[in-house]
Amino acid sequence: MSRLINKGILLIVVLSSIVIITISVYNYAKNPKDSSSLIVASLAIIASVISGYGAQKVVEYQEDKEKPYPYPIADLQSRYNLAQLTVKNYGPSPAYNISIKWDKPLVSTKGEIIEFKGSSQSEIPVLPPNEHISKPIDTATALYSMEDLNFTGTIKFEDGGGKKYNNLFHISFEQYRKTLLHEKEELKMYYQLQKIPKGLDSISKELNKIRKKIDNNSSPRGRKIRRRSKIH
Incomplete structure (x- = not known):
């Protein structure tokens, strides 16, 4: 009742x-x-x-x-130079069949509509308590080329008993405009560290090329070719 x-x-x-x-x-x-x-x-x-x-x-x-309480938030601090749409369940119980209805669609600078693609019935089938799920939007630089970064809508979800909820929400990226996104440099350091494996792969490829040249020159066939070149 x-x-x-x-x-x-x-x-x-x-x-x-x-x-x-x-x-x-x-x-x-x-x-x-x-x-x-x-x-x-x-x-x-x-x-x-x-x-x-x-x-x-x-x-x-x-x-x-x-009761569960999923809510969308603007996230520009979890990843270096990356804006994300994050939905976090602040309630103590799982939220089911979560979907978001925008009053004005959240669209990236590439024209992509930002949404969580889940099952045919809901965008997010289940979200445990204190867990979150994120969707990349754009780089922070590209995001702030947009004029209006205020978004409103309705988030719909169900609890474990199947009771349905409709909550209004308002998220904004405006508070980060022309501000320091990160108080410390750890995220940038981690971002740069991720480039090290790629650089090591390039170095390894170059060393393999040099090794092959040395091996070819050291082989009997390589010595014969060098002798012929000296004679001529």
Whole structure:
């Protein structure tokens, strides 16, 4: 039963009790004994409703604490010179069938619409608590060639019981415009370190070429060719 229906039932019970009390007070002079009993019973019902409403709020609060809460964020600090769209589940339980509906599509400078491609029914089938998933958008330099970097929309998802949620969101990359993206240089250092294996491969290829030349010159055939060249 939904929260709205529960609150509606409680409201109807309270209003009915108030009506009974009003009628009983009006008829008290004619039948004081019965009227007194109705008033006491109605007041007891109202007290029970108030107590029940408090218990319901506690249950709702507990449910809210346990529900998943995926939310999209703008990320320019996790990767060097790379802007990403990240969806993180801030809730304590898994979120299922996550999809994002943009008011204005998030598009890269290459014209690519940024979206999470999952199953045919949802973009992200499941996202565990405190986990995140990221999608590259563009380099930071290219991203800030765009004028408007504010985006809004609706993120839809389900909890483990199949209950559906629709939450509005607002993300912006504007706060990073003309600012230092990284307080330290570790990310740039790691980025440069990633180039070392490629450089080592190039050096290895050149050494192999040199080794082959030396081997060819050291072979009997190579010596004969050198002798002939000297004679001529």
